[in-house]
Amino acid sequence: MAQPVLKIENLHKKFKEVEVLKGVDLSLQTGDVVSIIGSSGSGKTTLLRCVNLLEEFHEGRILIEDDEVGYLSGPPRRRRKEAEIARQRAMTGMVFQQFNLFPHMSALRNVTLGLTKVKKLPLDEAVAIAEKWLARVGLSDRRDHYPGQLSGGQQQRVAIARAVAMNPKVMLFDEVTSALDPELVNEVLNVVKGLADDGMTMLLVTHEMKFAFEVSDRVVFMNQGRIEEEGPPEELFRAPKSQRLAEFLKNAKF
């Protein structure tokens, strides 16, 4: 088996005294689409945020193409330099529940910012890449609009373009449709699905069970800071092994 793009080993995280991740192992090969499901408080969003170092973790390792993210496990374990961490963050693309577009920049500038300031591309190249991705998410005609002039679905599509334009190894999606009006959910899910079809490696936290079923190679069910069950969507959704997953699926919306 080839070397995984993303490998999470025995990940532990505490908020004060409460342990929210209690030893998570997960690994993604190039092109894998993995959805994390589970009730709120199960640690799925925290897990995703650890990969991008928006949360610190206290034990275990996260590797992107064999490079340790955030910490050198040592011993002694130590945090990597901020500049290295910034470079590593650029290797993963994050899409947030609340879009988090930069409100003082046009859609185009939202996408070019990372390209010019992090990748140090010349402006014309950055604009060309940004235009390509804005076209891809169906927003070419909105390139000069500001976030305040866009609908939630359009904002989230710009946010996806912003993340994917950086050509990340892995895309991370954190409940990207939870803040959207129901009629805007599909335009965003279609974009995500298109990326999956193109072979983008993706880790998604989602409450859209039907979508997780359709798009994922594997589904991970998290419960109380651990991975309770993992497998192809057909197996997990049709024949859950654990009691908890069966209960979760019974109450989930499809």
Place this chain on the structure above:
Amino acid sequence: MLDLARFATELWIARWAVAQGLGMTILISTLAIVLGSLLGIGIGLVLVYGGWIARFIVRLYVDFVRGTPVFVLVLASFYLLSGIGIQLTAFQAGLFALTIFCSTHVGENLRGSLLSLPRGQMEAGKAIGLTFPQVFAYILAPQALRQALPAWVNTATEMVKASTLLSIIGVVELLLVTREIISRNFLSLEFYFFAGLLYFLIDYAIERAGKFVERRVALPT
């Protein structure tokens, strides 16, 4: 009764003095606003991003200055500092007092603006690989400054008004000049009214300029 012809004559006689006083008011207010804002930006940054020791010290400074009447700050700058061997002219002492007064307002204003930005802005910046200084420069600062602008303009107008207090320590600004003129011709009503009009015009100009800039940097919705 108001004697406009006499007032016009007296104003003509005192025109250079008035111009000088007005010039001093504008000069010292402008300097205090510029220096106070620069210092205030540093204060705001320490209050938000500083370590706890730096934050504690700056917090003491801000609370102390804001808890003291500007009038007392002016007197203290002039009389107390000389008591500990720092000899300042009236101009220097006045500028010093107005500057520290301004810096605390600007600092608190900037702190509030920075803290009001959603946490997601910082996270989204980090997520695309920006370092903290880059996140600050490209994402946080432009938004915080937009938010801080109306209160900053208000502070600027307050500084012009506060500059009248410097007449007490002998800075020859508009109010002091006005009182000298009145002591010669006793046209107190006319000249106080005239001085008031000039102060109003300065503050009105600042207000309009602020509104203009606000419109220029407003985000389209």
